[in-house]
Amino acid sequence: MSAAQKRGFAWLSFALTAGLALVAGLAAIHAANADKTPTLRITLAARGMAFYLEGDDTPNPTLTIPADSSIEICLRNEDRGSLHDLACPDLDLRTMQLSAGRSQTIRFRTPAEPGRSQYRCTLHPIMMRGEIRVVAPSGAPAPGGQMNTPR
Numbered sequence: 001m002s003a004a005q006k007r008g009f010a011w012l013s014f015a016l017t018a019g020l021a022l023v024a025g026l027a028a029i030h031a032a033n034a035d036k037t038p039t040l041r042i043t044l045a046a047r048g049m050a051f052y053l054e055g056d057d058t059p060n061p062t063l064t065i066p067a068d069s070s071i072e073i074c075l076r077n078e079d080r081g082s083l084h085d086l087a088c089p090d091l092d093l094r095t096m097q098l099s100a101g102r103s104q105t106i107r108f109r110t111p112a113e114p115g116r117s118q119y120r121c122t123l124h125p126i127m128m129r130g131e132i133r134v135v136a137p138s139g140a141p142a143p144g145g146q147m148n149t150p151r
């Protein structure tokens with residue numbers, strides 16, 4: 001191999017490597033954007049043995065979320081001295097048990113079919129419970145929508 005051929009080979013392999021790195025980088029950015037742009041973000045606070053949406057005094061509110069969408073729920077425990085979590089077995093959601101001042105964000109994809117499920121704190125399931133309504137993306141509730149989980 002001549003010096004010129006060697007230089008050419010070195011340049012070619014550099015260009016190939018750089019090209020592959022660029023493609024991999026773009027793919028990673030694309031994937032990250034797809035994951036990190038939820039359709040809806042919900043912040044729930046746990047306090048006084050109930051869940052509350054930010055800026056709303058309704059205890060254990062119904063959470064209405066669109067079907068077939070990427071959702072992010074952030075649970076924050078504001079109760080001194082009590083652990084709380086958030087679970088919805090139908091939708092396969094569960095946070096850790098959070099001590100006062102801690103929060104956790106969970107991301108999930110809603111089912112394609114509208115329906116209703118219960119959410120609760122597994123430590124205080126009688127006091128801390130509410131409904132999650134998965135609605136058609138248009139916002140129109142499905143007629144008599146049932147969750148697609150056998151009971």
Ligand SMILES: [Cu+2]
Binds near residue numbers: 046083128
């Ligand atoms: Cu609790």
